[in-house]
Amino acid sequence: MNSLKKVPAVTGSFVLVCCILGAAAVAVTILVAICIGPTPLSPGKMISWIIGGEVPDPTERTILMEIRLPRVLLTGLVGALLSVCGAVLQALLMNPLAEPFVLGISSGAALGALSSMVLGVGLWSIGTSTAAFLGAVGTVVLVLALAGERGRVNMTRLLLTGVIVNAFFTSMIMLLVSLSRTEQLHSVLFWLYGDLSGARYDQIWLMGASCMGGLVVFFAHARALNLMGLGEQVAEQLGVEVQRSRTLLIAMTSLLTALAVSSSGLIGFVGLIVPHLMRMALGADHRVLIPTSALGGAIFLIIADALARTIVSPSEVPVGVITAALGAPFFILLLRAGGNT
Amino acid sequence: MLRSGLDVLGGRMLWKRGILSIAFWAALAQVACSVEIVDQAGRKVSIESAPRRIVALAPSIAECLFALGLDEEIVGVTEYTNFPPQALSKPKVGSYIHLQIEAIVGLKPDLIVATMEGNPKSQVEQMERLGLKVVVTNPRTLDDLYETLLILGKILRRESTAEHLIENMRGAIRTLSGLVASRPKPRVLLQVGSNPMVVAGDETLQDHLIKVAGGENIGASQGRGYIPLSLERAITLAPEVVLISSMADSLTAERVKESWKRWPQIPAVAGGRIHVIDGDLIDRPSPRIVEGLKSMTKMIHPEISSLIEDSLGEMGDRS
Numbered sequence A: 001m002n003s004l005k006k007v008p009a010v011t012g013s014f015v016l017v018c019c020i021l022g023a024a025a026v027a028v029t030i031l032v033a034i035c036i037g038p039t040p041l042s043p044g045k046m047i048s049w050i051i052g053g054e055v056p057d058p059t060e061r062t063i064l065m066e067i068r069l070p071r072v073l074l075t076g077l078v079g080a081l082l083s084v085c086g087a088v089l090q091a092l093l094m095n096p097l098a099e100p101f102v103l104g105i106s107s108g109a110a111l112g113a114l115s116s117m118v119l120g121v122g123l124w125s126i127g128t129s130t131a132a133f134l135g136a137v138g139t140v141v142l143v144l145a146l147a148g149e150r151g152r153v154n155m156t157r158l159l160l161t162g163v164i165v166n167a168f169f170t171s172m173i174m175l176l177v178s179l180s181r182t183e184q185l186h187s188v189l190f191w192l193y194g195d196l197s198g199a200r201y202d203q204i205w206l207m208g209a210s211c212m213g214g215l216v217v218f219f220a221h222a223r224a225l226n227l228m229g230l231g232e233q234v235a236e237q238l239g240v241e242v243q244r245s246r247t248l249l250i251a252m253t254s255l256l257t258a259l260a261v262s263s264s265g266l267i268g269f270v271g272l273i274v275p276h277l278m279r280m281a282l283g284a285d286h287r288v289l290i291p292t293s294a295l296g297g298a299i300f301l302i303i304a305d306a307l308a309r310t311i312v313s314p315s316e317v318p319v320g321v322i323t324a325a326l327g328a329p330f331f332i333l334l335l336r337a338g339g340n341t
Numbered sequence B: 001m002l003r004s005g006l007d008v009l010g011g012r013m014l015w016k017r018g019i020l021s022i023a024f025w026a027a028l029a030q031v032a033c034s035v036e037i038v039d040q041a042g043r044k045v046s047i048e049s050a051p052r053r054i055v056a057l058a059p060s061i062a063e064c065l066f067a068l069g070l071d072e073e074i075v076g077v078t079e080y081t082n083f084p085p086q087a088l089s090k091p092k093v094g095s096y097i098h099l100q101i102e103a104i105v106g107l108k109p110d111l112i113v114a115t116m117e118g119n120p121k122s123q124v125e126q127m128e129r130l131g132l133k134v135v136v137t138n139p140r141t142l143d144d145l146y147e148t149l150l151i152l153g154k155i156l157r158r159e160s161t162a163e164h165l166i167e168n169m170r171g172a173i174r175t176l177s178g179l180v181a182s183r184p185k186p187r188v189l190l191q192v193g194s195n196p197m198v199v200a201g202d203e204t205l206q207d208h209l210i211k212v213a214g215g216e217n218i219g220a221s222q223g224r225g226y227i228p229l230s231l232e233r234a235i236t237l238a239p240e241v242v243l244i245s246s247m248a249d250s251l252t253a254e255r256v257k258e259s260w261k262r263w264p265q266i267p268a269v270a271g272g273r274i275h276v277i278d279g280d281l282i283d284r285p286s287p288r289i290v291e292g293l294k295s296m297t298k299m300i301h302p303e304i305s306s307l308i309e310d311s312l313g314e315m316g317d318r319s
Helices: A012-035 A043-051 A058-092 A105-118 A128-147 A155-179 A182-192 A201-220 A222-228 A232-237 A242-264 A270-282 A286-310 A319-338 B002-009 B011-033 B059-067 B085-089 B101-106 B121-129 B142-155 B159-180 B205-212 B218-222 B231-236 B250-260 B279-283 B289-300 B302-312
Strands: B035-038 B044-047 B054-056 B074-076 B111-115 B134-137 B187-193 B198-200 B226-228 B241-246 B274-278
Touching: A012 A043, A012 A058, A012 A286, A058 A201, A058 A222, A058 A242, A058 A270, A058 A286, A058 B101, A105 A128, A105 A155, A105 A182, A105 A242, A128 A155, A128 A242, A201 A222, A201 A242, A201 A286, A222 A232, A222 A242, A222 A286, A232 A242, A270 A286, A270 A319, A286 A319, B035 B142, B054 B059, B059 B074, B059 B085, B059 B111, B059 B142, B101 B121, B121 B134, B134 B142, B142 B159, B159 B205, B159 B289, B159 B302, B187 B205, B187 B218, B198 B205, B198 B218, B205 B279, B205 B289, B241 B250, B241 B279, B241 B289, B250 B274, B274 B279, B274 B289, B279 B289, B289 B302
Parallel strands: B054 B074, B054 B111, B111 B134, B187 B241, B241 B274
Antiparallel strands: B035 B044, B187 B198, B198 B226
16 A cells, blocks of 8 residues: 555656666567477577568468467567556555456456357357457446446445456356356366467557557556545645546556457456566656556566467467466565565 | 461461460369368368378377378377377377467478367468468268268378278178167267266267167267266166266276266166276277277177177278
């Protein structure tokens, strides 16, 4: 709690430096990640390709440009979206445990996706991503409607409603899993723990544009978020339209999370730990926190996915397994080292 | 003749015609070389020349391709592909249910043989987007399997091998059917999974095999596909024969077999007719299924097992 309230002032140039360094780190991570994969490609070729040369072999070009690059880009965008949404929600709900799935989005999306996988016949076969997106958005609308009171949203009530709706939908998910046929179970499980393997460029354009749009909106509200951390009344006295900003930001984070979930399945931990790491390292000012959370989330998820693709090659483990396995110990370590931050 | 033709029509004209006709025949030869088939997903696939680098996306498909004598041409298989032994040394491209597209592309295949039941549709579509040639098979019955073998034989220029293979399979199955035709049909339950118990229901390959082997699949009365069955229901169904498909390891199958013995009121338990059957031989639509069918028939009709052995004795050597 304390960490959310302390807002040390930062200068514009500090924000700029953080962004530039972060963007450079993302670029390096992307380049390293496309060099890694089950098919060995010679490092010499990779270097010449990175410098700008052509990859002569059509097979290697396909692997690089049509399989690895779209996957790495999609992974980066999903990581950025989840992480930045986590940062914003932690501030909005004034709760360090908040993450993008806290309002029931994960179970809503999963329920949508599983319905399309398990019951998906005829009219209902609208595709897993669309079903997940609709499920996610529907759930948030439901949670907001249940928690709202005369147009105002009480944050504690919102949080509790989210938890309860989540629990209810999780039981529905288990019902669907128990009804599903054996041969469907595998893909259902993979989806539940995050699957980035089917990346396509059209997805990436959509995600990229949404990510940029979201970042602009969030960054524009950075000062409001800082002030809201001081309490609703203080923020209002200082000229923040608290209710309006909250509604807009909750809607925005929900849409972006739904989008991320619909293209990648459920990837936990990114939205929780990356914002905390950034807050520990760079302070709680949202002008820094928002861009660096996005960049950090991209780096973290790209690394996790590179591991998911390679550690049990030629098979793959769900990326959610890696994010939790990597994130949990690392986070505990930092928490202990950081003491009371 | 040619000379006089030149004289009459004028040299240049005939020359032109000659070129045209050469082009025509060349084109025709090209067409004759390329094979067009409709695969078992109902898609039209045309194959220009005999594929030389093939990836098999399921253990059963690899078995079919090896049976057609394509040992050299197979460049990639999926995990759990364990037959024939030379398949073990082929590069793996992930499990059939979650393929590693990158590994497949890296093998530069000119033909990928997929299976409709198992390979994710989205991944098959992804491979096609990447310009790979995919043929989809869907063998759910013995007749489907013959069709699969014929299609593969046609694309891979092994038609006579395929026909020979099918003739042998048909012969063995005809013999088996003849032996069990006039016998009573015991009530068979085929268990494919434990905790929860899953049995082969209607419209499964195993259901088909039980019928051919002269049994009545009581799992079929419970619905289509592979069905989770409560213990209570399994007991009330009163199977006379319980077959346990050895799934991951034979140890588990033996333990499952032991656990049945707690229910002596079940006819199969009372009669000591609980058997573990090699899952690879009855789950995989491949020519080896004849072997699975043979051991299944012996389990369902043990009284004629020596007769079966005598009639089909040489079968084991062939495959």
